Amino acid sequence: MSVTEIEESFQLLDKKLLQFMDQLELLEEKRATLNSLIEQGWFSISKARYSMGNKQVSALQYASEIEPQVHVHTRKLSSDESVFCTERLSQNKESDVASVEDIGSEEGIRRRNKPKDFGEKEAQQKTSGEKASKVTPGKRSEQNPDQDPLRWFGILVPQSLKQAQMSFKQVIDLAAEIATLQTAVLNTRQQLKDDMKNKPILQKEASATQPDGVSD
Amino acid sequence: MAGRGKLIAVIGDEDTCTGFLLGGIGELNKNRKPNFLVVEKDTSVTEIEETFKSFLARNDIGIILINQFIAEMIRHAIDAHMQSIPAVLEIPSKEHPYDASKDSILRRAKGMFSAEDFR
Numbered sequence: 001m002s003v004t005e006i007e008e009s010f011q012l013l014d015k016k017l018l019q020f021m022d023q024l025e026l027l028e029e030k031r032a033t034l035n036s037l038i039e040q041g042w043f044s045i046s047k048a049r050y051s052m053g054n055k056q057v058s059a060l061q062y063a064s065e066i067e068p069q070v071h072v073h074t075r076k077l078s079s080d081e082s083v084f085c086t087e088r089l090s091q092n093k094e095s096d097v098a099s100v101e102d103i104g105s106e107e108g109i110r111r112r113n114k115p116k117d118f119g120e121k122e123a124q125q126k127t128s129g130e131k132a133s134k135v136t137p138g139k140r141s142e143q144n145p146d147q148d149p150l151r152w153f154g155i156l157v158p159q160s161l162k163q164a165q166m167s168f169k170q171v172i173d174l175a176a177e178i179a180t181l182q183t184a185v186l187n188t189r190q191q192l193k194d195d196m197k198n199k200p201i202l203q204k205e206a207s208a209t210q211p212d213g214v215s216d
Numbered sequence: 217m218a219g220r221g222k223l224i225a226v227i228g229d230e231d232t233c234t235g236f237l238l239g240g241i242g243e244l245n246k247n248r249k250p251n252f253l254v255v256e257k258d259t260s261v262t263e264i265e266e267t268f269k270s271f272l273a274r275n276d277i278g279i280i281l282i283n284q285f286i287a288e289m290i291r292h293a294i295d296a297h298m299q300s301i302p303a304v305l306e307i308p309s310k311e312h313p314y315d316a317s318k319d320s321i322l323r324r325a326k327g328m329f330s331a332e333d334f335r
Contacts, residue, residue: 024325028316034307035314041235042310059230059254062237066250069240071221072278074301082300084278087221088240149238161238168239172224179279179303182321186300189325 006206013195020188027181030174037171044164051158063152070169072176080190082183084176088169222278225251225271225302227264227286229309236281251277255286265290277302283309284318294320 049057068089075083150157150165224241226233233254236242243251251274253259253267268290271280284306287294294304304321308314316322 020325027322031314031316038232038235038307042231045231045235057234059233062242064244066237066242066244068223068243068251070224072224073221074278076300080300082303084303149240149242164235165238168235172236172239172241175224175279175281175305175307179305182303182305183300185325186321189327 003206003209006202006209009195009198009202013192013199016188016192016195020185020192023181023185023188027178027185030178030181034171034174034178037167037174041164041167041171044160044167048153048158048161048164051160052154057153057161061152063149066149067147069147069149070172079187081187082180084179086173086176222302223251223276224279224281225274225277226281227253227268227271228255228281228283228307229286230254230256231310232281232283232307255283261289265293268293272297272302280304281307283307283312284314285309285312287320288318291320 045057070086070088073085073087075085077083150161153161223243224236226236226241228236233252237252241251245251251271253264255264264286268280268282271277278301280302282294282304286309287304287306297304306314306319306321
């Protein structure tokens with residue numbers, strides 16, 4: 001191995017170390033944000049409990065049917081790293097479905113004053129009406145409008161509970177980012193550890209190629 | 217929904233679980249098994265450990281959030297988990313602030329600079 005190659009490999013090692021340090025710094029920053037957001041969330045829950053009553057906002061009020069509103073997608077990269085990203089079921093979807101249902105049911109209504117081709121069109125309308133009536137019950141059971149966890153604690157919940165929900169939603173998104181960073185940190189550490197094992201061999205080679213011994 | 221993602225599980229005190237459930241991570245599956253555990257004063261360490269291991273074994277869980285003081289109780293189980301999925305995240309609790317020196321991941325990363333690595 002030539003001197004330049006050895007120097008290059010040392011530079012690569014330094015780069016990886018710097019990358020490792022950057023990742024750790026970023027992780028620390030995100031951790032600090034996460035911790036402060038969680039604290040905000042708790043504070044808001046406590047405020048809500050203060051205004052709603054001591055025994056409110058407790059585990060006893062969780063719904064009997066709970067469906068997740070947020071999912072995390074994981075993707076494995078080639079270098080043993082994993083990427084986590086969250087996906088939230090949008091609340092707007094429910095209202096969209098409701099409006100589609102209304103239109104569908106209106107189409108199903110039979111019109112009185114029909115000009116020509118009455119038979120064919122009516123047959124089409126009947127089939128479309130049947131389709132709509134077949135589809136809607138299924139959608140209704142899938143998209144339960146009471147899925148918002150805020151509803152577990154009452155219909156008119158205080159603003160502070162909504163703030164708590166907002167904080168924890170942000171925490172969930174941040175948690176996925178931190179999970180990604182954690183795997184990246186561990187991966188870089190492993191790479192660095194493997195490279196460090198080869199460093200003494202390279203150093204020996206470097207000193208052998210430079211008999212005059214330019215130190216470091 | 218096509219390509220449904222994984223879940224986020226949580227093991228924590230009541231307020232932590234309530235907060236995350238408000239955020240929308242909660243699920244009760246067909247077998248009525250939740251993806252969360254509310255740890256109270258009378259919850260045993262064995263129960264916590266078993267729940268943690270059951271979360272690790274479930275392939276529909278992507279991230280496990282756990283209060284650091286609870287993680288301390290089952291540290292050996294957390295240290296033994298080396299896979300990247302599910303990722304284990306230690307979070308603070310109301311009475312116990314987050315301490316980076318106790319975090320399994322950061323301790324592993326810190327191990328990089330032990331004397332053995334420089335030999």
